[in-house]
Amino acid sequence: MSTTLSPILSVERLRVKYDLFEAVFDVSFEVWPGEAVCLLGSNGAGKTTSLRAILGALPIAGGRVCFLGDDTSGKSPGAMTMRGMIYVPEGRELFPSLTVLENLELGAITREARARTRASLELACELFPILAERRMQLAGTLSGGQQQMLAIARGLMGLPRLLMLDEPSLGLAPVVVEQVYAALGRIVRSGTPIILVEQHVHQALELCQRGYVLEGGRTVQQGSTAELAGSDRLRSAYLGVN
Amino acid sequence: MEKDQHSIGQDNRRWTRRTVLKQAAAVAGAAFLPRFASAATEIPIGVVVGLTGAAADYGRDALRAFELVADRVNLSGGIKSLGGAKIKLLVADHQTDLRVASSETERLITRENVLGILGWAASGPARVGSEVGERYQVPSIDTSVDYKLTERGLKYFYRAAINTRQTCNRGVEFVQEMEKTQGAAVKRVAIVHEDLAYGTGAGDLFKEAIERVGRWQLVDRVAYTAAKLTEATGIVNKLKAQNVDVVFQASYPADGILIQRAMKQLRLDLVANVHPAGAPPNLQYVGNLKSDANYVITTLGWTSSMAERLPAGAKATVDEYTKRYKVAVQDQAGYSLSAAAAMVAALSRIKSLDRAELWQAIDKIDLSFGQDPNVIIPFGIKWDEKHDNAKAQAVVTQILGQQLVVVSPKDLALQAPVVPAPSWNKRG
Amino acid sequence: MEFSPSVIGQMLFTGALMGSIYGAVAMGFSLIFGVAKIINFAHAGVVLWVMYGVLVAVRSGVAHPYVAGLVAIPLCYVIGHGVQRTLMARVSAMSDDMQIIYTFGLLLVLTYMAQFFFGPDVHFLPSSGLAVEFGGVVLQVETIIAGALALGSALALHAFLSRTWLGKAIRASADNRRGATLMGLDVVRLSRVAMALSFALAALAGTILVTVTTFYPLRGLELAVLAFVIVVLGGMDNVFASFVAGVLIGMFEALGTLLFSPSIAHMAIYAMIFAVLLVRPQGLFRRRATK
Ligand SMILES: Nc1ncnc2c1ncn2[C@@H]1O[C@H](COP(=O)(O)OP(=O)(O)O)[C@@H](O)[C@H]1O
Ligand SMILES: [Mg+2]
Numbered sequence: 024m025s026t027t028l029s030p031i032l033s034v035e036r037l038r039v040k041y042d043l044f045e046a047v048f049d050v051s052f053e054v055w056p057g058e059a060v061c062l063l064g065s066n067g068a069g070k071t072t073s074l075r076a077i078l079g080a081l082p083i084a085g086g087r088v089c090f091l092g093d094d095t096s097g098k099s100p101g102a103m104t105m106r107g108m109i110y111v112p113e114g115r116e117l118f119p120s121l122t123v124l125e126n127l128e129l130g131a132i133t134r135e136a137r138a139r140t141r142a143s144l145e146l147a148c149e150l151f152p153i154l155a156e157r158r159m160q161l162a163g164t165l166s167g168g169q170q171q172m173l174a175i176a177r178g179l180m181g182l183p184r185l186l187m188l189d190e191p192s193l194g195l196a197p198v199v200v201e202q203v204y205a206a207l208g209r210i211v212r213s214g215t216p217i218i219l220v221e222q223h224v225h226q227a228l229e230l231c232q233r234g235y236v237l238e239g240g241r242t243v244q245q246g247s248t249a250e251l252a253g254s255d256r257l258r259s260a261y262l263g264v265n
Numbered sequence: 266m267e268k269d270q271h272s273i274g275q276d277n278r279r280w281t282r283r284t285v286l287k288q289a290a291a292v293a294g295a296a297f298l299p300r301f302a303s304a305a306t307e308i309p310i311g312v313v314v315g316l317t318g319a320a321a322d323y324g325r326d327a328l329r330a331f332e333l334v335a336d337r338v339n340l341s342g343g344i345k346s347l348g349g350a351k352i353k354l355l356v357a358d359h360q361t362d363l364r365v366a367s368s369e370t371e372r373l374i375t376r377e378n379v380l381g382i383l384g385w386a387a388s389g390p391a392r393v394g395s396e397v398g399e400r401y402q403v404p405s406i407d408t409s410v411d412y413k414l415t416e417r418g419l420k421y422f423y424r425a426a427i428n429t430r431q432t433c434n435r436g437v438e439f440v441q442e443m444e445k446t447q448g449a450a451v452k453r454v455a456i457v458h459e460d461l462a463y464g465t466g467a468g469d470l471f472k473e474a475i476e477r478v479g480r481w482q483l484v485d486r487v488a489y490t491a492a493k494l495t496e497a498t499g500i501v502n503k504l505k506a507q508n509v510d511v512v513f514q515a516s517y518p519a520d521g522i523l524i525q526r527a528m529k530q531l532r533l534d535l536v537a538n539v540h541p542a543g544a545p546p547n548l549q550y551v552g553n554l555k556s557d558a559n560y561v562i563t564t565l566g567w568t569s570s571m572a573e574r575l576p577a578g579a580k581a582t583v584d585e586y587t588k589r590y591k592v593a594v595q596d597q598a599g600y601s602l603s604a605a606a607a608m609v610a611a612l613s614r615i616k617s618l619d620r621a622e623l624w625q626a627i628d629k630i631d632l633s634f635g636q637d638p639n640v641i642i643p644f645g646i647k648w649d650e651k652h653d654n655a656k657a658q659a660v661v662t663q664i665l666g667q668q669l670v671v672v673s674p675k676d677l678a679l680q681a682p683v684v685p686a687p688s689w690n691k692r693g
Numbered sequence: 694m695e696f697s698p699s700v701i702g703q704m705l706f707t708g709a710l711m712g713s714i715y716g717a718v719a720m721g722f723s724l725i726f727g728v729a730k731i732i733n734f735a736h737a738g739v740v741l742w743v744m745y746g747v748l749v750a751v752r753s754g755v756a757h758p759y760v761a762g763l764v765a766i767p768l769c770y771v772i773g774h775g776v777q778r779t780l781m782a783r784v785s786a787m788s789d790d791m792q793i794i795y796t797f798g799l800l801l802v803l804t805y806m807a808q809f810f811f812g813p814d815v816h817f818l819p820s821s822g823l824a825v826e827f828g829g830v831v832l833q834v835e836t837i838i839a840g841a842l843a844l845g846s847a848l849a850l851h852a853f854l855s856r857t858w859l860g861k862a863i864r865a866s867a868d869n870r871r872g873a874t875l876m877g878l879d880v881v882r883l884s885r886v887a888m889a890l891s892f893a894l895a896a897l898a899g900t901i902l903v904t905v906t907t908f909y910p911l912r913g914l915e916l917a918v919l920a921f922v923i924v925v926l927g928g929m930d931n932v933f934a935s936f937v938a939g940v941l942i943g944m945f946e947a948l949g950t951l952l953f954s955p956s957i958a959h960m961a962i963y964a965m966i967f968a969v970l971l972v973r974p975q976g977l978f979r980r981r982a983t984k
Contacts, residue, residue, distance in 0.1 A: 080875055104877025116872030118865040125861050132877050137858065177876065460956045489955035492915050495714075495906045496836070498707045499950035506700040506951075519815040519907040526817075530824060531703070531831050553817040553907070 029092055030055050031185050031216050032077070032108075038085035039069075039076040045084070046072045048240040054185060054218055059211045061219045061227040061248070063257065064237035070220040071113050073237070074187050078110050079103050091184065104132055107184030113193065113220070115174040119163025123154055126162045126173055130180030139182065147176035150206050168199035175206065179215075186210065187218045192226065204230060228252050307353040308344060308612060310335075311379035311403075313370050313394055318361025320387035323597040327386035327408055328356060329590050330601030333582075334609060334639050344612045352612070355379055359390040366390030370397040381611075381623050383604055385409060386597055388462070395422040404624040406607055408600040410542070410566070412466060415651040423627060425604035425646055427566030427657040429463070432541035433470035433513075435564040435659035439673060440511055440537055441478060443684040449536045451510045454481045457500060457524065458515040459491040467515035467541050475513070484509060491520040497527035510536045516544040522553050529557050529689055536685040537562055541659075542596070551667050556693065558667060560686035564659040567599030567642055570669055571660060574677045578638030599642055606639030607632060607646045632656075643677060696951075699829025704947045706830055710840035712943020714901055716936035717843035718916055719923035720850060721894030723935035726924065727867040728887035729785050734796045736895055737917035738803025743769065743899025744908050745807055748816055751903075758818060759838075762900030766893045773892025777885040785884070800917055808910040817907040839901035846897055847936035850890075854932060863887050922966050928976020938977065 030053040039047040047069040054060045062070050075081045077088050079098045088095045090108055100110070118126050127144060131137045148155035151172040157165060162173060171191055178186055191207070192200040204226045211217060211230060221227035228234065228248040236244040236257055244256055251257055312331050314324035335352040343349040355377045359366035366385060373379045374397065381404045385391035388411035395414065398405045404421045407414065412430035415422070443449045456471045458464035468486060475483050484507045487500050501524065504512060512535055516524060521544025528538070538561050544550050545563040572583045572594070582602060583594050594602070611626035633645040633656070640646060645656035661673040663682055672682035722736045743765050750761035780799070784792055823834040854860035866873040866880045873880050902908070919942075927938030942962060949958025969977060 075875070078875070099879070100874055101877050101879040109877075110875055112872065112875045116869055116875055118868040118872060120868050121861065121865055125865075128858065129861055129865050129878070130876065131858075181877070487950075487954045488957075489950075490959055492911065493919075493959050494955060495902075496707065496711050498833075499704065499947050500955060502700055502703045502707070503951050506695060506697065519817075519909055522815060522817055522907050526820065530833055549815045553815065555819070 030089075031058075031091060032218070033089045034073070034077060034086070035088075036086035037073060037076060037083065037088065039072050039081055040084045041072075041081075046240055047076065050086075050237060050240070050242050052235045052242060052245065054216050057214050057216060058233065059217045059219065059231040061221055061231040061234040062237060063221060063224055063227065063234055063251070066222070068237040069240040070237055071189055072240075074110060074189055074218070074220065077103075078108060078187070104181065107133075107182065108187065109178045109181045109183035109185070110187045111174050111178040111189060111191065113189035115170050117162040117170055117173060117177070120161055122159055123162055123165070123173055124158040126177050127154070127158075127180050130177035132181050136180060136182045140180070143180045143182065147179055150179070150209065151176055168195050168202065171195060171199075171203055172206070175203070175210075179210070183215055185216050185218065187220075189220045190222065191219070192221065192223045200226065224257070306350055308347065308350050308618060309353050309355055309377055309379045310608065311370070311373035311377065311382040311384070312354050312356045313359050313366065313373065313382060313384035313390070314356075314386045315361040315390060316356075316358040318359075320361040320390070323386040324358070324361075326595050326598040327384075327601040330586065330594075330598045331383050331605045333586055333589060334602060334605035337585075337639070338609050344609070346613050346616065347618070350618075352609070354383075359385060359387070359394065361387055361390065363389055363393045367393045367397055370394040371401075374398070374401045374403050379403065380618055380620055381405060381608060381627070383408075383601070383608060386601065388414065395419055398422060402624070403620055404627050406604045406627065408597060408604050411462065412470065415653045419652070421624060423607075423648055423652045425607055425642070425654050425657075426600035427642065427659055428653055429467055429541055430470050431653075431657060432564040432566065432659045433467055434474050435661065436513060436539040436541055436562070437471065437474035437478060439562070439564065439661045439682075440539060442673070443537065443682065447682070447684045449685050451481060451536055453484045453507065453509045454511045454513065455485040455487065455504055455507065455509040456483070456513045457487045457489075457504070459517055459520055460488040461491070463517075463543070464488070464491075464515040467513075467543070470541075471513040471515075481511075489520065491517045494520045494523055497523040498531055500524060501527040501531045501533050505531055505533050509533075512538045514538060514540050514543070516540065518544045518547040518549045518553075521545065521547075521550055525550075525554055525557060525561065532689045534686070534688040538686070539564070542566075545664060546596070546662075546669060551664060551669075556667060558664045559692070560683055561664045562672075562682070562684075563662050563664075563669070565596060565662055566657060566659060567594070567596040568660065568662055568669055568671065569593040569595070570662070570679065571643070571671055571677050573679070574671070575641060576635035578635065579641040582638050582641055594641070603640045603642045603646060606637050609639065610637060643674070697829070700951070702828060702830040704951045705944070706832055707836070708944035708947025709940055710832070710836050710943070711905075711947070712940035713840040713843035713847075713936070714898070714905065714939075715919060715923055715943050716847060716939025717894065717898040717901060719920040719927070719935040719939050720847060720932050721891035721898065722920040723924045723927065723932050724850075724887055724894065725891045727932065728863055729781075729884045730867075731781070731784050732789075732793055732796060732921070733781075733891070734793070734917045734921070735799035735803060736891065737913045737915075737920055738800040739769065739892055739895040740899040740902065740916055741807055741908070741910070741913035742803060743896045744903045744912075745811055745816075747900055747903045748818065751818055758900060758904050762896065765896040765900060769892040769896035770889045773889035774885050776892070777888035781888060797917075800913060804910050804913045807913070811910065813909060813911075815907050815909045818903055820904075833905070835904040839905050842897065842901055843936075846894065847933060850894070851933040851936075859883075859886065922962065925966055926969055926977055931976065934976060 032054040035051050037047055037050040050073050064070055076083050079100045131140045153169055154176055191203055219227055231248050234248050234251045235242050314327045315321050316324045335354050339351045343351045355373055357369035357373055359369050382398055383406055385394045386408050388409040391407050391409040391414055399419050399421050407424045408426045410426050410428050412428040415424055444451055456468050458468040475481055540563045542565055545561050551558045586594050607630050610630055614626040615622045631647045632640050634643055643658050646654050647656045649655040660671050660677055662669045663672045670680050671677050725731055725733045747758050747761040750756045751758055821834055825832050854864055862878050863883050866878055866883045870880055923939045923942055924935050927934035946958045949961055
């Protein structure tokens with residue numbers, strides 16, 4: 024009940040430092056149930072840093088993060104993952120010398136997820152049939168696109184209550200990006216809330232309902248994806264080349 | 266120089282004069298000048314042994330023996346020929362370290378002005394220390410066993426201890442005797458040794474001796490690294506495959522135990538298993554193997570089980586040592602008591618505190634077993650052309666009833682040797 | 694020399710059994726390298742102390758060696774957990790050469806502590822004298838049990854690491870520590886479990902070694918070199934490959950002993966390791982994974 028009344032995740036005036044270097048000054052955004060939200064911004068804007076701080080992998084220097092109604096300060100990534108916040112990292116971060124199947128199995132990190140491993144595996148393989156074919160292969164031997172699919176599938180194995188995807192199209196050929204986004208579309212339609220960090224703005228804007236623009240460690244703009252798509256600011260700062 | 270002399274205290278005036286003499290000698294270009302016996306109430310003898318480090322056990326035993334002999338002499342009126350002068354031992358610890366052995370020997374010679382040296386009770390330090398003695402023309406009597414020490418043609422270095430050549434040769438000789446007296450059939454023999462200086466040297470010596478015998482076939486020579494030997498059935502399997510009758514073996518305790526145990530396990534029945542000292546005399550060997558150690562043969566320069574058969578005077582010395590230090594006379598102590606006896610005998614023949622004179626006196630030493638109570642190694646001390654002790658003779662011991670028992674020579678033997686050893690199947 | 698079937702059989706069986714024991718010494722060492730990327734030379738010190746522990750238990754009439762081992766294994770598991778919390782907690786943050794100095798220093802401390810408490814003497818448990826004989830091959834019962842326990846533990850460890858979720862998680866955190874953290878694995882806890890397991894393996898290795906060989910404090914240093922050599926051959930972080938490499942080394946040693954001598958066999962082993970480091974730095978059995 025409360026979930027319908029409050030956001031799944033709310034980030035208020037987040038600040039994050041790497042030692043003395045302040046990378047994120049003032050980032051705020053929210054994700055509501057069933058919603059797909061994108062964080063846009065050029066390279067170095069602070070998107071990855073924000074997500075990792077929310078996950079608990081980086082210490083928060085200021086501001087407030089609430090996940091499912093609780094303040095997350097001081098929580099470890101392990102604790103956040105246990106609560107259903109699943110991060111699909113930039114650069115995939117797979118276990119290259121484990122098999123595809125083992126990578127997937129390890130995604131089922133909570134007791135509940137582990138009990139449902141078989142069903143989740145079926146779902147993942149239906150979403151990405153190539154993974155079923157390659158399940159006994161070492162993850163390190165997959166192509167870039169297949170690795171990204173595996174990373175997403177591994178995230179789904181954890182039965183996410185919020186799925187945070189960090190640049191899932193990074194370094195992939197356009198055809199493969201299409202495939203990945205087709206799958207993401209199905210995930211969103213199934214009702215799993217997502218945060219999508221992207222530089223491929225077109226796909227992101229198509230997939231998500233709302234978005235935020237980060238620049239130099241600050242949220243500088245927010246709105247529905249339709250609004251953002253027409254925004255001059257986004258065009259000039261970020262889509263200029265397109 | 267003036268200043269130095271003034272800074273030396275009253276008690277050391279005698280030394281001051283010696284320093285002056287020494288410096289005068291250096292200026293004159295002479296190696297040394299005679300010092301006057303009438304002026305000397307003490308005879309400085311250097312003792313360089315390892316009191317710390319790997320050979321500390323040996324160094325401790327050697328020092329005990331040297332002190333015992335010096336005290337005996339001093340209590341009975343000192344050295345008569347030098348007007349009753351007392352022996353003063355100046356002790357240095359070489360720490361079983363070659364660099365320290367060299368510098369400490371040099372210090373005793375140049376600073377303490379020792380007349381002669383007793384040492385080094387460890388083969389490595391003896392090698393470098395004796396070279397320093399040679400350079401300064403200071404005579405020394407050593408108690409280390411490595412046969413290579415006397416193969417360098419040193420003029421001032423003498424060794425009272427029995428050396429590994431003597432113990433290895435005696436082992437081979439003993440097996441020949443057994444062929445004659447016990448009718449033991451020996452055709453195929455093998456050498457097994459650890460691969461550091463001790464074992465490799467013994468391996469070489471065994472090989473030479475076996476080749477001299479001529480009629481045996483040396484079927485294998487197995488070298489192993491003691492520290493890396495986790496099990497020894499591999500070695501024994503190999504010996505067994507070659508039907509060896511006699512094994513000549515040079516081991517440390519840990520590996521010696523493993524090999525003996527593997528011989529039992531694979532039932533390798535030998536006419537004899539002969540060691541030059543090495544593992545079997547070590548208390549840990551019988552302590553660990555118990556009755557499986559029986560019938561192993563060891564050739565030794567000294568073993569405390571000889572004590573019963575020593576001449577009365579020598580027996581009294583052994584008893585005094587045992588009473589004073591509350592331990593049995595081990596091999597190093599045995600050699601060291603005898604080396605000290607040789608030094609004392611040489612001192613009794615010189616008229617002045619002169620190194621050259623002492624050197625000549627040491628060179629002429631001829632002591633027999635029973636003649637000097639401090640000579641406790643059979644059968645006395647007399648140097649051969651290499652300055653090894655020609656009168657030293659290895660005794661053959663065999664482990665019988667878990668005891669190291671002298672089985673040869675006859676006049677020291679407590680029991681007859683059991684050769685060939687009973688087969689493993691017949692043992693309890 | 695004639696190589697009768699019994700001589701060859703003796704060589705093969707002894708080599709394989711001793712090799713399994715070597716493998717048991719190396720497995721725990723390899724596990725820690727795999728998970729925490731620490732070259733833990735102190736592992737051999739733990740093996741040494743277990744050997745002394747079992748010796749004391751047996752000599753004082755408290756327990757049979759295998760019973761003592763049965764106590765030592767869980768005890769060491771708990772100690773390993775504690776050690777990862779304390780002594781080893783900061784090691785993974787050190788530079789590689791500092792780590793080696795640190796763990797080697799720990800090994801020296803353990804070695805010289807053993808020397809202080811137990812003296813430099815050689816120790817060795819009396820054997821049961823029981824042997825199995827077939828076709829002229831004689832095998833000491835202790836050696837057979839030791840080999841079987843070593844093989845059994847290697848298989849069990851392999852099953853644990855490849856079949857259970859916890860085992861896979863341990864391998865995952867070895868494979869990509871940052872990735873494991875980001876997907877929510879508790880890498881700190883996993884490294885504690887791994888260290889505890891490694892200690893338990895050290896306890897097993899110590900127990901079986903005590904029943905077959907002689908030992909003295911400096912044995913610890915030799916065991917460290919042995920474990921290192923095996924693990925280099927097997928591929929640093931592959932636990933089962935380490936066991937197989939141990940068996941290979943044992944066989945190689947036995948064959949070299951029969952054909953030449955133990956000295957030459959050991960020299961050849963080091964030459965082989967050198968060649969492996971040059972030609973296949975990833976170890977003999979490891980596929981090179983591409984990221
Ligand atoms: N580990 C790090 N240490 C120090 N600075 C970092 C680190 N990672 C990222 N940064 C800096 O923080 C800023 C934000 O980086 P990041 O969050 O990766 O941006 P984005 O994901 O939006 O491309 C950049 O200036 C980057 O250089
Ligand atoms: Mg980024």
